Amino acid sequence: MPTPNLLAELSDRLIYSAIAVYALAMLAYAYQAARRSHPVPEDAPRLEAVAAGAHAAVRDPQPPTAGARPAIRDAAARRTERIAAALTTLAFALHLAGVVSRGLAAGRVPWGNMYEFTTAATLAATSAYLVFLRRRQPVRDLGVWVLALVTLCLGLAVTVLYTPAGDLVPALNSYWLVIHVAAAIIAGGVFTVGAAATGLYLLRRRADARDAGGQATRGYAGRLPAAATLERLAHTAHLFAFPVWTFAVLAGAIWAEDSWGRYWGWDPKETWAFITWVLYAAYLHAQSTAGWRGRKAGWLALAGYAAFWFNFVGVNLFITGLHSYAGV
């Protein structure tokens, strides 16, 4: 059995390696997004559809004779995408090993301070992305954004937030740490996929609105999946994450009752968990309200995601409360 110090050092190196591979995967996704042509209807064979110009002519002012080029570009894009997915999986494996060895080094769950929470929450975001990818959900275009966020957060974690592996302060010494924080981490990971899908949905929708005004969409937004697809994807992610987040908040309340004698005290952390919950609840209700469905609901979901992040970053760093204990 390696010593804790060795494990801690191994964990640090694994996280650094994961960052490097994530960055490569992100670049591969970005390259793939830049190379891909506009979507063509799926039911017609790709070459013929373009050659006949039936649908593509509307979206793509290229002359029909140039139709073969997008197909070649698509084949290249698909290869790049497979490379990106493989790199993401490799980075995920390194990241997972890093988080696990950190837990072994500290002899407890690896989410006891802000550094560890960041590494675990970004791991959850990558896992959520990979699970959606495995289940053949149309998340491919989210890849570059999810990985950009993961890479950025991990970079900040190792530079600004880094804390060496160690024991916990007594306030965190509870099995509720395992339950409550794990649920928050999982919800955060899936919310990340939901937020990325919502952001792209809003982009694509705006492009569609311009299309209706007679302007064919060129550029990034025009190459995204259909707005309905992205909206459905975002909805699926939020439908999963919302009950998990609800559970995280309720488990936190039970822990608070055990620790401070009241299950709800409007501590800043609790308040922002509540705000996050209410905004996502508003999103779910807006999704079945005429006039709110779609664009406004999308903004509510993004507001919920922003509140989730503020709860982690803003409340930890700028507001004093009962949840300020783990240092940074």
Added chain:
Amino acid sequence: MTEPIGALPGNAVAGAAASRPAGDTLEDTALSHRLEEAARPGVMAVPPRPTGQGLAAWARWAWRTLTSMRTAVLLLLALALAAVPGSLLPQRGVAFDPGAVTRFLADNPVVGPWLDRLGFFEVYSSPWFAAIYLLLMVSMTGCVLPRAARLWQSARAEPPRAPTNLARLDDHRRATVAAERAQILQAAASHLRARRFRVVVEDDSVRAEKGYLREAGNLVFHLSLLVLLFGVAIGSLFGFEGRVIVVEGASFTNTRLQYDEFTPGPLTDAEGLSPFSVTLDDFTARFETAGPQRGSARDFQADLTVLRTPGGAAEKVTVEVNHPLQVEGTKMFLTGHGYAPVVSVTDGRGQTVFSGPVVFVPFDGNLSSEGVIKVPDGQPTQLGFEGFFLPTASVDPAAGPRSLYPDLVDPQLLLTAYTGDLGLGDGAPQSVFRLDKTNLSQVMDGDEPFARALRPGESMTLPDGQGTLTFESVSRFANFQIAHDPGKELSLVAAVALLLGLTVSLAVRRRRVWVRVTAAAGGGGATVEAASYALTRREPVPGELSSLLAALPGAEPGGSGTSPHDRED
């Protein structure tokens, strides 16, 4: 074809959406609207203005507006926004730091009082915050209860008839089957029944519906929110919260007078508190001794002797952070600790007029503490001392006296002295942690204020024989929070129901399936059309229709049709 969906640019849905009438979403076709309204008529946006005259029409309109979904969304948004200021401004009664509001008011003499008048220091008990959540609860109840009635009706009603044009539904398949119509319908019905659909067989079609549990879950979720609010209300009306500091060796009896701070609800029986008492036998604290987190707390433990009832059997109990003492419905939590230097004071006559531990309040992570010692029995003059206690002392010329480590490595007591009138005689309440210096004069040592640093066992003598103070030893004290919340069991039950209801309502897909059989053109077998419609905003269960068609007698595998969401075809 099993190529990953991700490899297809735009994928299948792009094509399906293009073939639909232009509109906001898939639900915007006339048919979908009709179906949706049949399923959730309560979910209207905003009702039309009243057409009739008089109060009743307006009242009906107001009620419909309040219980509409759009109002609910707006109220939720308002609730989220209203909760924000409470996390940014200091709050009375809920704050981490009880003095924060007073300090904020002193620092902001212009804006502060206005914020105070508008309730911004008590956001969560302010009338406007209450107005939002009460309106939300009324809106929710008004929306959910009629829905419950409809659920009851629809649970007893048959699934509705098939629309004329099945091809316009979300998911639609057509297949040619070499079998008799009755045989096909029977097979379809039994296939659907086996999957727990509610099924009605007609001459030429089968109609089926499933997922009523979703509505039930939705109902349970919303009603548990009401119960949860009720539980919270019981807790804040009948419960209490209090804080007390207990020094090693001292006792606390659970009566209102012994609390340092006691916050009862409006209906709390403050005289009927659970009559237990505790003695703090010993307090131990362990800190990280090395490494970058040196000085971080690792372990706190309060060893108590508990009498659960007056005159009952004494019982040894250990209370730790996250492990409270529970006596009936009252819980006692360890929330903090600090040091109480034990001092003895003799006055100008040479008589010992004070002896015992004095609580010094910690103000940083290394337990640098400040406090005062009041000696009202001193003669010829009363004595007051003010200063710092440092468990590991260091006097930094810039930062002043600071402790370097939270444990007792080099404990020192740094004091200055005052003589005169402590101001205790007039009965006005004053803080035990502060000297009222109006009638006190500082003891001088030449031109400098008299100040001494003492280690345990050392004494200091005031000039002119005004008295002596001996720093005998150091005790520890523990902060306890004591709480009683009679509503918490109810809240817990509500919370569990809430979570279950929510999960069910989001996980179950309520949907209808129709199968229609017509004679195939050109004879020989029959044409089967199957279609499904989701009553929730989720994609239909993948492969549900294909497996239905595959289960029919004489079916060819597959079947063709518009199936925007099946990913396997």
